[in-house]
Amino acid sequence: MTEILQPSGWARPIGYANGVAARGRMIFIAGQIGWNAQCVFESDDLVAQISQTLKNIVAVAEAGGARPEHVVSMTWFLLDRAEYTARLKEIGAVYRDIMGRRFPAMTAVEVSGLIEDRAKVEIQAMAVVPDPA
Numbered sequence: 190m191t192e193i194l195q196p197s198g199w200a201r202p203i204g205y206a207n208g209v210a211a212r213g214r215m216i217f218i219a220g221q222i223g224w225n226a227q228c229v230f231e232s233d234d235l236v237a238q239i240s241q242t243l244k245n246i247v248a249v250a251e252a253g254g255a256r257p258e259h260v261v262s263m264t265w266f267l268l269d270r271a272e273y274t275a276r277l278k279e280i281g282a283v284y285r286d287i288m289g290r291r292f293p294a295m296t297a298v299e300v301s302g303l304i305e306d307r308a309k310v311e312i313q314a315m316a317v318v319p320d321p322a
Contacts, residue, residue, distance in 0.1 A: 190319045204281060205295035209261040211317035215229060217251040220266070221245040222305055230307045234254040235272055236279045238309050243287040246314050257288045262315040264321040265297040269309070273297070 194208030195201065223238025224230045226248070232238060247257055267273045273280070293314075303311050 191259075191317065198233070202292075204277075204284070206290045207294065209294045211261045211319075213259075213317045213319040214254070216250060216255050216259075216316040218246055218249045218316065218317065220311040220313045221249065222303065222308040222311050224305070224308075231306060233309070235269070235309045236276055236283055239280055239312075240283045240287065242310055242312050243284065246312060247287060250314070250316045253316070253318070255318045258291045259316040260288065260291070260314050261316050263293055263295045263316050264313045265295065266300045266303065266311040266313075267297060267317045268300065268303065270299040272309075273299075 190212050192210040193206045194210055196207065199207065221242050222245075223232070223241040224245075225241065226245075230238075231241070246260070246263075250256065250260060302310075
């Protein structure tokens with residue numbers, strides 16, 4: 190079970206939740222990047238890498254019995270904040286296609302570098318699979 194936490198009187202955020210309360214089996218997903226299952230980058234495009242990164246998060250979540258709607262928290266590490274904000278419409282479409290219209294608590298930060306040279310984004314996530322009813 191999850192509950193979106195929205196303080197009274199606060200503007201509703203777009204594309205994320207201010208907070209999420211959840212109860213169940215917790216799954217911690219290490220930072221995923223935009224390479225495929227064989228650790229090969231198929232694109233240097235930011236939106237393509239975000240798409241692959243989200244698919245990787247879903248694959249790890251599913252290995253633990255979770256689905257995209259069970260993701261309650263994400264931290265995005267991006268190399269280029271300007272490119273990210275300029276392409277938000279495309280990123281939103283890719284996100285909704287892979288993750289659906291559920292928006293976890295999210296943080297996005299610009300970083301000076303990631304461990305893998307070709308990576309443009311890394312996303313760490315946490316999922317909570319609800320306790321059986």
